[in-house]
Amino acid sequence: MFSNLAIDVALGLIFIYLLYSLLASILQELIARVFNSRARILTKGLRRMLEEDDHSADLGFLGRFTFFNWFCELGWSVFYFFAPFRKQSFLKKFYDAPSIRYLGENSAAARPAYISPQIFSQTMLHLLRGSSKEPQATDALAIRDSLAHNYLQMAPDTQTHLQNLFEDAHHDVKQFRVNMEGWFNETMTRASGWYRKQTQTWLLVIGIGIAALFNVDSIAIARILMKDKNVREQMVQLAVSRTPAYTAITDTLIRKNIVHKDSAFFRSDTSLRVFVNDTALIGVYAMLRNDAGDAKNVLGISRGCLTDSSGGHKITRCGFTHPFQQNGWLIFAGWLVTALAISLGAPFWFDLLGKVVKFRSTVPAPETASPQ
Incomplete structure (x- = not known):
C-alpha cells in the first residue's frame, strides 16, 4: 500500500467534502422542490x-x-x-x-x-x-x-x-x-446550463452556512491532519472503509439523468446527477457523523469554553478555542474554501475519492537493482 503525508491529508479532506456535499445536495434539492x-x-x-x-x-x-x-x-x-x-x-x-x-x-x-x-x-x-x-x-x-x-x-x-x-x-x-x-x-441545452449555474450558486450559499454552522474550517482541519498522525490514520481508515458503502449509495441515489430519457431538458451533468430519495442521505450523514467520533471530531472542529484562572480571576472564554483557530480571518478563509469545495457537488468528490483510494492502494513495483 502506497501512503505518504500529502496523499493521506488529501484523502481526509476529500472524504469531508464528500460528506458535506451530500448534505448540501439534500438541502439544495429541497429548496428546488419548494420553489419548483x-x-x-x-x-x-x-x-x-x-x-x-x-x-x-x-x-x-x-x-x-x-x-x-x-x-x-x-x-x-x-x-x-x-x-x-x-x-x-x-x-x-x-x-x-x-x-x-x-x-x-x-x-x-x-x-x-x-x-x-x-x-x-x-x-x-x-x-x-x-x-x-x-x-x-x-x-x-x-x-x-x-x-x-x-x-x-x-x-x-x-x-x-x-x-x-x-x-x-x-x-x-x-x-x-x-x-x-x-x-x-x-x-433547452442552454437552459440546462442556466439550471447548473443556479444549482452551483445554491450549493455555494448552503456550503457557507454549513461551514459556519459545523465549523468546517478546511485550513485548520488540514493542519490537524498534518500534525496529528493518529487522527490522520483514523480518518484515512474511515474513508477507505466507507468507500464500498458510498459506491452502493451513489449507485442508488445518483442517476445519469434526473428526468425522462426522451426529454431534451436537463442533460447528464455533474451538478445535476444528484437525486435525493426522501431522507436516505440524512441517515447516511448521521451514520458517518457518529463514526467520525473515532477521528476526534475532525469533521467539524468543536467550539467550546475555556476558563483562565491566571491573575486570581476566573475568566471563561467561549467560541473558537482550538489552537489552530485563533485568527478570525483565517477561520473565514477556511470556511470559504469548504464552501467552494461543496459547490463542486457530491459526484465530483465521490469520483475523486475512488481514484485517490485506488491510487493509494496500489503497491509500487519494486525497483530492480542495476548490475555493477
Whole structure:
C-alpha cells in the first residue's frame, strides 16, 4: 500500500467534502422542490423562445455593460417569479394548451418540470393550426395563414423565426415539426446550463452556512491532519472503509439523468446527477457523523469554553478555542474554501475519492537493482 503525508491529508479532506456535499445536495434539492426551480427554468427557456425576453434595451447605454445587465435580469427574475406570464401572451397560450397544462403534478405545481421535444412541436402545431381563419384548410395552409397574419399575437422575432423554419421545411408539416424540435433542443441545452449555474450558486450559499454552522474550517482541519498522525490514520481508515458503502449509495441515489430519457431538458451533468430519495442521505450523514467520533471530531472542529484562572480571576472564554483557530480571518478563509469545495457537488468528490483510494492502494513495483 502506497501512503505518504500529502496523499493521506488529501484523502481526509476529500472524504469531508464528500460528506458535506451530500448534505448540501439534500438541502439544495429541497429548496428546488419548494420553489419548483426546474419548472421555472423551463419557463424561462420557453420565454426566450416565444416572447421578447431581451431587457437590456430598456437600460439604454447602460445595457452594454454586464454589471448593469446582471441587476436588470435579477429584477426581472423576481418579477417573473411572482408573475410568470403576461396577460394574453403567447407563452400563456402555450401553457394553457391541454397537452401542456395536464403535465403539471397538481395545482400548486401546475407547470411541468420538463417537456419532450415531441410534445413541444405537437403543441405548437395545434396552436398554429387552430388559430387559422381558413375554413377546411389543410395543415400546411392553416399554418401558413396563421404565421402570415400572426393570429396568436406572437413576438415579431418569434413569428419571423417560425416562418423561416416553415419555409426551410418547404411547407412540409412533418419536417416543420422536426425543425421546431431542433430549435427546442438547442434552447433547452442552454437552459440546462442556466439550471447548473443556479444549482452551483445554491450549493455555494448552503456550503457557507454549513461551514459556519459545523465549523468546517478546511485550513485548520488540514493542519490537524498534518500534525496529528493518529487522527490522520483514523480518518484515512474511515474513508477507505466507507468507500464500498458510498459506491452502493451513489449507485442508488445518483442517476445519469434526473428526468425522462426522451426529454431534451436537463442533460447528464455533474451538478445535476444528484437525486435525493426522501431522507436516505440524512441517515447516511448521521451514520458517518457518529463514526467520525473515532477521528476526534475532525469533521467539524468543536467550539467550546475555556476558563483562565491566571491573575486570581476566573475568566471563561467561549467560541473558537482550538489552537489552530485563533485568527478570525483565517477561520473565514477556511470556511470559504469548504464552501467552494461543496459547490463542486457530491459526484465530483465521490469520483475523486475512488481514484485517490485506488491510487493509494496500489503497491509500487519494486525497483530492480542495476548490475555493477
